[in-house]
Amino acid sequence: MKSARPRLRRIVPVLIVLSVVLFGRVRGAETRGATPVTAPGPTAAPSPAERGLDLGRVETREHRAQIERVVEAMDRTGSPPPGVAQGGRRGARKGVFLNAEGRLPRKPRGYWIESDVWPRNGPRDAERLIFGREGEVYWTRDHYETFVRLR
Amino acid sequence: MIDLGKLLPGLRGRSIHVVETAKAAEVVQKLKGAGFSLHMIAGDRAKDKITFLAAAADAFDFPAKFGKNWDAFIDSFADFLERVPMPAAVVWTRADVLVQNDLQSFIEAVTTFDSAAVERELSAEDDEKVQVEFFVLMGEPRKG
Numbered sequence: 047m048k049s050a051r052p053r054l055r056r057i058v059p060v061l062i063v064l065s066v067v068l069f070g071r072v073r074g075a076e077t078r079g080a081t082p083v084t085a086p087g088p089t090a091a092p093s094p095a096e097r098g099l100d101l102g103r104v105e106t107r108e109h110r111a112q113i114e115r116v117v118e119a120m121d122r123t124g125s126p127p128p129g130v131a132q133g134g135r136r137g138a139r140k141g142v143f144l145n146a147e148g149r150l151p152r153k154p155r156g157y158w159i160e161s162d163v164w165p166r167n168g169p170r171d172a173e174r175l176i177f178g179r180e181g182e183v184y185w186t187r188d189h190y191e192t193f194v195r196l197r
Numbered sequence: 198m199i200d201l202g203k204l205l206p207g208l209r210g211r212s213i214h215v216v217e218t219a220k221a222a223e224v225v226q227k228l229k230g231a232g233f234s235l236h237m238i239a240g241d242r243a244k245d246k247i248t249f250l251a252a253a254a255d256a257f258d259f260p261a262k263f264g265k266n267w268d269a270f271i272d273s274f275a276d277f278l279e280r281v282p283m284p285a286a287v288v289w290t291r292a293d294v295l296v297q298n299d300l301q302s303f304i305e306a307v308t309t310f311d312s313a314a315v316e317r318e319l320s321a322e323d324d325e326k327v328q329v330e331f332f333v334l335m336g337e338p339r340k341g
Contacts, residue, residue, distance in 0.1 A: 133272040146267035146305070170276065172262035189264025189272070 097121070098197045099183065113175065113185065113196070116161055120177050129165035133174070143176050149193060150176060150184060198328050199231050199284055212314050212329065213307055218290070218336040225288060233286040233330070240291035240334070246302040249295055253306075256287070267305055274309060278317040284328035292333040307333070 094101050094114055101110045119127045125140075126132060132141030143150075143158040150158060163173045163185075172189035175196075176182075183197040201208055204227050208214050216224055228235060238256040243249035250265050257277040263269055278285070287310065295303045314329035321327035 133275060144268065144271060146271060149266075149268075169260050172260075172264065189262055190266050190268035191264045 092118075098181070100196055103194050104185070112163055116163055116175055117183055117196075120159075120161060120175070124159075126161040127165075131162045131166045131170055133160060133162065133170065143174075147190065149190065150178075153178070198326070199233075201330060204228075204231055213311055213331045213333060215333045215335060218334045218338050221288070221290065221334050221338065224332055228286045228288075228330075228332075231284075233284045234282040236281070236285065236287045238287065238289040238292075240289050240294050243291075243295050245295075245299045246305075249299075249302055249306060267309070270306075271309055271313070274313050275316070278313055278329060283326055284330070286330045286332060288332045288334065290334045291337070293335045296335070307331070 094110070097114070097117060099114065099117060101113060104110045104113060116126050116130060119125065119130075141159050141161060142156055143160040144155065145153070145158055157179050159177045161175050161177070162170055163175060164171065173187045174185075174190065176184040176186070176193070178184075181197060182195065184193040185196050186193045201214075205214075205224060208216070225235065236256050239252050240249075243252040246267075247265055250263075250270055253259070253270060253274070254263050257274065259273045259277070263273050292303070295306070310331050314331070317329060318327045
C-alpha cells in the first residue's frame with residue numbers, strides 16, 4: 047500500500063498558493079469597494095479674505111454676506127444662487143456684460159459675466175456684480191454708472 | 198408670425214424698418230389691427246444719448262433706478278422684451294432728430310434694438326409667439 051505522504055507533500059504547497067491568491071483577491075475587492083473613511087472635519091466656506099474679496103466699502107453685514115454668497119456660487123458653478131437673476135445679454139451664454147460704455151477694462155465679448163446681488167422679488171434693482179474671466183469681481187449699485195473693484 | 202410684407206407692402210428691413218413720417222398713421226393702424234402691442238418713443242426730444250435714454254425709459258417703463266448709460270439700456274430693454282405682450286412693435290417718431298444730432302447714439306440704439314430682439318426670439322419657448330419689430334420714422338409730421 048502506497049503512503050499518502052508524497053501526495054500530501056504535492057498538494058499542500060498548491061493549497062497554500064491558492065489560499066493566498068483567493069484571500070488576497072477578497073481583501074482587494076473589499077478595499078476597492080469600500081468608501082474611504084475620513085475623520086469628520088470642518089468644511090467652512092472660505093472667508094472673504096480667502097476668496098480675495100475686499101468688502102470694505104460694503105456697508106452692512108447682511109449685504110456683505112449676500113455678496114459673498116453670489117461670488118461663492120459664481121466661483122463654484124458659474125451661475126448665481128437660485129432666485130438671483132442674470133441680466134445682460136441673453137445669448138448662448140447667459141448674463142454676458144458687454145461693457146458697452148467701456149467703464150471696465152476693454153476685453154473680448156464674453157469676458158465679463160454679470161449677476162444680480164439679491165434674489166428677484168418684483169422688478170430688479172440697480173445693483174449688479176460683474177465677473178471677469180481671470181477672477182476679477184466688480185460691484186455696481188447704480189446700474190453700471192460706477193464700479194467698485196472687490197477682487 | 199405675422200407677415201409684415203403682406204401687412205405693409207413695400208416695407209423694407211428684416212426687423213428695423215425706416216418709414217416716412219407721412220405713413221406713420223397707416224403703419225400704426227395696421228399694426229394695431231394685426232394685434233401688435235405698440236410702444237412709442239417720442240424722438241422729438243431725443244437729441245443725444247442722455248435725452249434718448251430718457252425718452253426710451255418713458256416708452257418702455259424702465260425702473261426708476263435705470264442708469265443713464267448704454268449698459269443699463271441693454272439690460273433694461275432685454276427685461277422689457279421679457280414682459281411685453283407679443284407681438285410687439287416699437288415706433289420711434291422723429292428719429293431724424295437723433296440722426297442729425299448724434300449719429301453714434303442712433304447707431305448704438307438700433308444695434309441694441311436689433312440684437313435684443315434676435316436674442317429674445319432665439320430664447321423663446323416653443324409656445325411663445327415672439328415677434329419684435331422696430332419702425333424708425335424719419336421727418337416731421339405733416340401740418341394741418
